[in-house]
Amino acid sequence: MTLPAHITTDLQWIRVAPCTAIPTGLGVGALIQGQQLAIFRCGDGSLRAISNYDPIGAAHVLARGLIGQIRGQRVVASPLYKQHYDLDTGRCLEEPQVFVPIFPVREEAGYIEIGVAA
Amino acid sequence: MQCSLKVVIVGNGMVGQKLVELLHASERRDLVITILAEEPRPAYDRVHLSAYFSGRDADDLALARVEDFAAHGSHLHLNTRVTAIDRDARCVFTASGESIAYDHLILATGSYPFVPPIPGKDTATCHVYRTIEDLEAIQASARDARTGVVVGGGLLGLEAAKALRDLGLETHVVEFAPRLMAVQIDEGAGQLLRSKIEALGVRVHTQAQTQSIVDGATARHRMLFADGQHLDTDLILFSAGIRPRDELARQAGLVCGERGGIVIDDHGRTSDPHIYAIGECALWGGRIYGLVAPGYRMAEAVAAHLLGHPGNGFQGADMSTKLKLLGVDVASIGDAHAQTEGARSCFFIDEMQGIYKKIVIDAAGRRLLGAVLLGDTESYGNLLQMMLNDLPLPERPGDLIATATSGNTALGVDALPDTAIICSCNHVSKADIITAVRGGVGDLATLKTCCKAASSCGGCATLATQVMHAELKKMGVAVRTDLCEHFSYSRQELFHLIRVEGLRSFDELLRRHGHGSDGCDLCKPVAASIFASTWNQHLLDTPMAGLQDSNDYFLANLQRDGSYSVVPRMPAGEVTPAGLLAIADIAQRYQLYTKITGGQRVDLFGARVDQLPAIWAELIAAGFESGHAYGKAVRTVKSCVGSTWCRYGVQDSLHMAVTLENRYRGIRSPHKLKMAVSGCTRECAEAQSKDIGVIATDKGWNLYVCGNGGMKPRHAELLVGDLDDARLLQLIDRFIMFYIRTADRLQRTSVWREQMEGGLDYLRAVVVDDALGLAAELEADMQHLVDSYRCEWKATLESPEKLARFRHFINSEQPDEHLAYTAERGQRRPLHHHERHEQHETINVDTHP
Ligand code: SRM
Ligand SMILES: Cc1cc2nc3c(=O)[nH]c(=O)nc-3n(C[C@H](O)[C@H](O)[C@H](O)COP(=O)(O)OP(=O)(O)OC[C@H]3O[C@@H](n4cnc5c(N)ncnc54)[C@H](O)[C@@H]3O)c2cc1C
Ligand code: SF4
Ligand code: FES
Numbered sequence: 001m002t003l004p005a006h007i008t009t010d011l012q013w014i015r016v017a018p019c020t021a022i023p024t025g026l027g028v029g030a031l032i033q034g035q036q037l038a039i040f041r042c043g044d045g046s047l048r049a050i051s052n053y054d055p056i057g058a059a060h061v062l063a064r065g066l067i068g069q070i071r072g073q074r075v076v077a078s079p080l081y082k083q084h085y086d087l088d089t090g091r092c093l094e095e096p097q098v099f100v101p102i103f104p105v106r107e108e109a110g111y112i113e114i115g116v117a118a
Numbered sequence: 119m120q121c122s123l124k125v126v127i128v129g130n131g132m133v134g135q136k137l138v139e140l141l142h143a144s145e146r147r148d149l150v151i152t153i154l155a156e157e158p159r160p161a162y163d164r165v166h167l168s169a170y171f172s173g174r175d176a177d178d179l180a181l182a183r184v185e186d187f188a189a190h191g192s193h194l195h196l197n198t199r200v201t202a203i204d205r206d207a208r209c210v211f212t213a214s215g216e217s218i219a220y221d222h223l224i225l226a227t228g229s230y231p232f233v234p235p236i237p238g239k240d241t242a243t244c245h246v247y248r249t250i251e252d253l254e255a256i257q258a259s260a261r262d263a264r265t266g267v268v269v270g271g272g273l274l275g276l277e278a279a280k281a282l283r284d285l286g287l288e289t290h291v292v293e294f295a296p297r298l299m300a301v302q303i304d305e306g307a308g309q310l311l312r313s314k315i316e317a318l319g320v321r322v323h324t325q326a327q328t329q330s331i332v333d334g335a336t337a338r339h340r341m342l343f344a345d346g347q348h349l350d351t352d353l354i355l356f357s358a359g360i361r362p363r364d365e366l367a368r369q370a371g372l373v374c375g376e377r378g379g380i381v382i383d384d385h386g387r388t389s390d391p392h393i394y395a396i397g398e399c400a401l402w403g404g405r406i407y408g409l410v411a412p413g414y415r416m417a418e419a420v421a422a423h424l425l426g427h428p429g430n431g432f433q434g435a436d437m438s439t440k441l442k443l444l445g446v447d448v449a450s451i452g453d454a455h456a457q458t459e460g461a462r463s464c465f466f467i468d469e470m471q472g473i474y475k476k477i478v479i480d481a482a483g484r485r486l487l488g489a490v491l492l493g494d495t496e497s498y499g500n501l502l503q504m505m506l507n508d509l510p511l512p513e514r515p516g517d518l519i520a521t522a523t524s525g526n527t528a529l530g531v532d533a534l535p536d537t538a539i540i541c542s543c544n545h546v547s548k549a550d551i552i553t554a555v556r557g558g559v560g561d562l563a564t565l566k567t568c569c570k571a572a573s574s575c576g577g578c579a580t581l582a583t584q585v586m587h588a589e590l591k592k593m594g595v596a597v598r599t600d601l602c603e604h605f606s607y608s609r610q611e612l613f614h615l616i617r618v619e620g621l622r623s624f625d626e627l628l629r630r631h632g633h634g635s636d637g638c639d640l641c642k643p644v645a646a647s648i649f650a651s652t653w654n655q656h657l658l659d660t661p662m663a664g665l666q667d668s669n670d671y672f673l674a675n676l677q678r679d680g681s682y683s684v685v686p687r688m689p690a691g692e693v694t695p696a697g698l699l700a701i702a703d704i705a706q707r708y709q710l711y712t713k714i715t716g717g718q719r720v721d722l723f724g725a726r727v728d729q730l731p732a733i734w735a736e737l738i739a740a741g742f743e744s745g746h747a748y749g750k751a752v753r754t755v756k757s758c759v760g761s762t763w764c765r766y767g768v769q770d771s772l773h774m775a776v777t778l779e780n781r782y783r784g785i786r787s788p789h790k791l792k793m794a795v796s797g798c799t800r801e802c803a804e805a806q807s808k809d810i811g812v813i814a815t816d817k818g819w820n821l822y823v824c825g826n827g828g829m830k831p832r833h834a835e836l837l838v839g840d841l842d843d844a845r846l847l848q849l850i851d852r853f854i855m856f857y858i859r860t861a862d863r864l865q866r867t868s869v870w871r872e873q874m875e876g877g878l879d880y881l882r883a884v885v886v887d888d889a890l891g892l893a894a895e896l897e898a899d900m901q902h903l904v905d906s907y908r909c910e911w912k913a914t915l916e917s918p919e920k921l922a923r924f925r926h927f928i929n930s931e932q933p934d935e936h937l938a939y940t941a942e943r944g945q946r947r948p949l950h951h952h953e954r955h956e957q958h959e960t961i962n963v964d965t966h967p
Pocket of ligand 4: 541575577579
C-alpha cells in the first residue's frame with residue numbers, strides 16, 4: 001500500500017487481527033500502544049486507519065461510523081454529529097480546520113497490521 | 119421639536135394589519151399610530167380560517183402579536199368598536215364613549231357576511247363564517263348536531279361545507295343559482311365540480327330558494343324552499359356573499375357606492391382628504407375586491423401616500439384564483455365567462471379523470487383573456503402569466519390545455535419578463551425571486567421567509583419554485599430531489615424499485631440504479647430501512663449490517679460519551695411490579711442511570727458497548743424485548759388507563775394500546791412512528807400529538823393521523839370516526855404502509871402530510887375509500903411484517919457472529935478508558951468536557967457484575 005506522504009520514518013508493523021475480522025463496509029476499534037484507532041474496510045476491500053477519537057463529538061466513537069464516498073473521497077460519518085472525515089487525509093469535510101490523525105495499515109500474511117514509528 | 123402626526127386605523131383585519139406593518143417598516147418616527155379594533159385579538163389569517171378546524175389554533179393563524187405594536191410605539195385597542203366619526207373635529211368615538219383625535223383616519227373595516235332576510239334565520243344554530251368566534255360557535259353547535267346546511271354555493275360556501283364535513287356532519291349545500299361557484303366558473307366546470315363534491319358525500323341542491331326556517335321534525339330546523347320542497351337540519355350556515363362595512367362612512371357623509379362600499383381614488387382617499395379606506399370596505403373603479411391581495415395593494419398605495427412618496431397608487435387588481443375546495447382543484451383566470459367582444463374558447467374535457475379546462479382567447483386569436491380549470495390546475499401559473507404579461511399564444515392555443523397534464527406544453531419561465539408578478543398576494547416579481555436566489559436562497563421554505571413569495575394563499579408555489587430552479591440552473595447549481603450523489607432517485611422511487619424488482623442487497627441496488635461503488639451515510643440507511651420495511655430481514659445479517667446507522671448497528675442509542683442507553687419495550691406503559699424489580703436489579707448491578715422517558719417506559723443509560731449483550735440477555739430472561747428506541751421504527755403506543763380503572767373511560771384504551779404496540783412493534787419506517795390511545799375525550803394520552811392517535815368514543819374509536827409533538831408541533835387530524843376494532847386496525851395497517859411507501863427520508867408523518875398534494879382528503883381517499891385500489895396490497899404487506907416480527911435482540915443473542923461485534927476493541931478486552939462519570943442526585947452521569955480536568959470523584963464502571 002502507499003503511505004501518506006508525511007510518514008518518513010521507518011515503520012514497525014503491529015499485528016491487530018485476522019483479515020477476516022473486518023468485513024467489507026465495516027469498521028472496528030483497535031488499541032495500539034495505548035492509542036485508540038478506528039480501522040475500516042472500504043467498499044473496494046481496501047483498509048484505512050484513523051484515530052478513533054472524534055474531536056468534534058469528543059468521544060472515541062469513529063469506528064462505529066458509517067463509511068462511504070462523497071465526491072470520490074472515502075469518508076466516515078461520525079455517529080455522534082455526522083460530520084464526515086476523509087479517510088485518506090483525516091480532514092473533516094464540514095470543518096476543514098479539524099483533522100484526525102491517520103495511520104498506515106496493511107494486510108500481511110492473513111493479518112491486518114498498523115504501522116507505527118519505529 | 120418635530121411635531122407628530124396622529125394616524126388612526128379603524129379595524130385590525132388582514133388589510134389594516136398590512137398597513138400597520140408598512141408604516142412600522144418606514145422608520146418614520148413622527149407617526150403616532152392608534153389602531154381601534156373590534157375583535158378580541160390582533161389580526162389573523164382569515165384566508166386560512168378553515169385550518170382552525172383541522173387543528174390550527176388562534177395562535178397559528180395570528181399575523182401579529184400584541185407585543186409587536188408596543189415595540190413600535192403604536193397603540194392597539196382590542197375589543198374597541200368605533201361608532202362615529204366627527205369630521206369637523208377630526209376625531210372618532212368608540213362604543214365606550216371615548217373620543218380619539220386624528221390627523222389621518224384610515225378605515226379598514228372589511229365586510230360582513232350577508233344573511234338573506236329569511237324568516238326564522240335568527241335562531242341560535244344559524245351561523246356565519248368570518249371570524250374565529252364564528253368558528254367556535256359553529257364547533258359548539260356541531261357537537262350535538264348530525265346534519266348541517268350551508269346556504270350559498272360560492273367559494274366561501276364550499277369551504278364552509280368542507281368544515282362542516284370535517285366536523286363529522288352530514289353536509290348539504292343549498293344554492294340559489296343553477297350551479298356552484300357561478301361567479302368564477304362556467305357551466306361545464308360547475309357541473310363537474312358538483313359531481314365531484316357529491317362523490318365526497320356532500321349533497322348539493324341548486325336552484326333552491328329558501329323561504330323560511332321553521333322547527334324541524336327529524337332535526338332542529340326545517341328549511342322550506344320556494345318549490346315546496348323542504349330539508350331538515352340541525353345547523354345552518356349562511357355564506358351568501360359579503361357586504362362592505364361602510365356604515366361609519368355613510369353616517370359621516372362620505373361618498374359611498376349605491377350597492378355599498380366607500381368610494382376611493384387611486385391613493386385610497388375618500389371624499390374627505392383626511393380619511394382613507396382600504397380592503398373589503400373600499401370601492402374602487404366601481405368594484406369591491408373580496409380578496410386579500412388587492413387589499414394589500416391598496417394598503418401599499420395609502421402607506422406611500424401618507425409617507426409622502428405617492429407613486430401611481432392602486433391600479434386595480436387581477437381577480438384570478440386557484441383553490442382547493444373539498445379536495446377539488448379549481449382555478450379561474452381573467453374573463454372566465456368569455457364576455458369580451460369576439461372572444462372564442464377552447465375546451466378540454468376528460469370525464470374519465472374528472473378534468474375540465476377552458477381557455478378564452480381574443481378575437482384575433484393572439485392573446486389569452488381567461489381560463490377555467492377544474493380537476494387539474496397544474497397550468498394555472500403559466501396561463502395566468504400569459505394573460506397578465508400579454509405573452510404571444512402558441513400557433514394552436516388549444517395545445518396549452520390539450521392533455522390531461524399539460525405540464526409539457528407549459529411555457530418556460532424564461533419567457534416571462536422580470537417584472538412579471540409571480541406572487542400576487544405579496545407582490546413578488548420574478549426579479550425579486552431571482553435576486554433572492556442570487557443571494558443564496560435555494561429552497562421554497564427559505565424563499566417564503568426571505569421574500570414572502572408563496573407564503574399566503576400558496577397558489578404561486580409551483581411557479582415560484584420553477585423560477586427559483588431556472589435561476590439555480592443558470593447559476594450552475596444542480597437542482598435535485600435525488601437522495602444523494604449515488605442515487606438520482608427519491609426515497610419513494612427507490613422503495614418502488616426495490617419492491618418491484620425484488621432487490622435484496624445494497625450492492626445490487628447500487629449496480630442497477632446507482633452511481634459509484636460505495637454509497638454513503640445517506641443512501642445506505644435509507645436502503646436498509648426500505649429492505650427492512652419490505653423483506654424484514656434481521657438488521658445485522660451480513661450484507662445489511664454495514665448499511666445500518668450506528669444506533670441500529672448496536673441496537674442501542676449512542677450517548678454523548680460513547681456509551682449506550684437501553685430501552686426495553688413496555689407496551690402502553692404497562693409494567694408488572696416483578697418487571698420493575700427485574701429492571702431495577704439489572705440497572706443496579708450494571709450501575710445504569712435510570713429515567714422514565716417521555717414515551718412511558720424506562721430508559722437505562724450508560725451501558726458500555728461490550729455490556730449490551732449481557733444486559734439484554736437478562737432483560738429478555740425477565741420477559742422484556744427490544745423497544746426499538748434506536749430505530750427509525752414504531753416506537754411507543756402511549757396509553758391512559760382507560761376503562762380498566764378510570765371512572766370516565768368509555769373504552770378499554772389500555773387493551774387497544776397493547777394490541778397496537780404488539781402488532782406494529784419495531785416496524786421500520788422513513789422516520790420514527792409514535793402512537794397513543796386515550797380512553798375518552800379528555801385525552802390523557804395526548805393522542806392528538808402523535809403520528810397515529812386513537813381516541814375512544816361511546817361508539818368505538820376515532821382515528822387521528824399525522825400529529826407531531828416534537829420540533830414543530832402539529833395537531834393530528836381526524837381521519838375517520840367511530841370505528842370498530844377490526845376496521846381501526848385495518849385503516850392503521852393501510853396508513854402505515856402508505857406512509858412507508860411514499861414518505862421521504864427522515865420525514866415524519868406530519869411533514870409528509872403537510873407536503874401531500876391533495877391534503878387530508880387525498881389521504882382519506884387512499885386509506886379509507888381505497889381510491890388507488892391499493893388497500894389489499896397495503897394490508898397484505900403489513901401482515902407480512904407483523905408475521906415476520908422477531909425481537910432483534912433475541913435473534914442477536916442467538917448468533918455468535920453478530921455478538922462478536924459488541925466490543926470496543928478488536929484486539930483487546932479493555933473497555934474505553936475515556937468513559938468517566940460523576941454522581942448527581944444519587945446516580946451517575948458522564949463528565950462534561952470541561953469537568954474532565956477538574957477534581958471529580960469519578961466512578962469506576964468497569965466492574966463486571
Ligand atoms: C429518552 C427520551 C427523552 C426522555 O428522557 O424522556 C428521548 C430521547 C431522545 N430523543 Fe426524543 N426522546 C424521548 C421522547 C420524545 C418525545 C415524547 C414522546 O414520544 O411522547 C418527543 C416528542 C413527540 C414526537 O416525536 O412527536 C420526542 C421528540 C424527538 C425529536 C423531534 C422529532 C420531530 O420530528 O419533531 C427528536 C429528533 C429527531 O428524531 O430527529 C428526538 C430525538 C431523540 C434522541 C434520539 C436524540 C439523540 O439522537 O440522541 C434521544 C435519544 C434517546 C436515547 O438515547 O435513548 N426526539 N422525543 C424519550 C424516549 C421515549 C421512549 O420511550 O422511546
Ligand atoms: C373563510 C374565508 C376564506 C377566505 N379565503 C380567501 C382566499 O382564499 N383568498 C383571498 O384572497 N381572500 C380570501 N378571503 C377574503 C379575505 O379574508 C379578505 O379579503 C380579507 O380578510 C379582507 O381584509 P380586510 O382587512 O379588508 O377585512 P377584515 O379582515 O374583515 O378586517 C376588518 C376588521 O375590521 C374590524 N371592524 C369593522 N368595523 C369596525 C369598527 N367600527 N370598529 C372597529 N373595528 C371594526 C372587523 O372586526 C375586522 O376585524 C377569505 C375570507 C374568509 C372569511
Ligand atoms: S382519558 Fe381520562 S377519562 Fe379517559 S381513561 Fe384516561 S383518564 Fe380516564
Ligand atoms: S399568490 Fe398567494 S401566496 Fe403567492
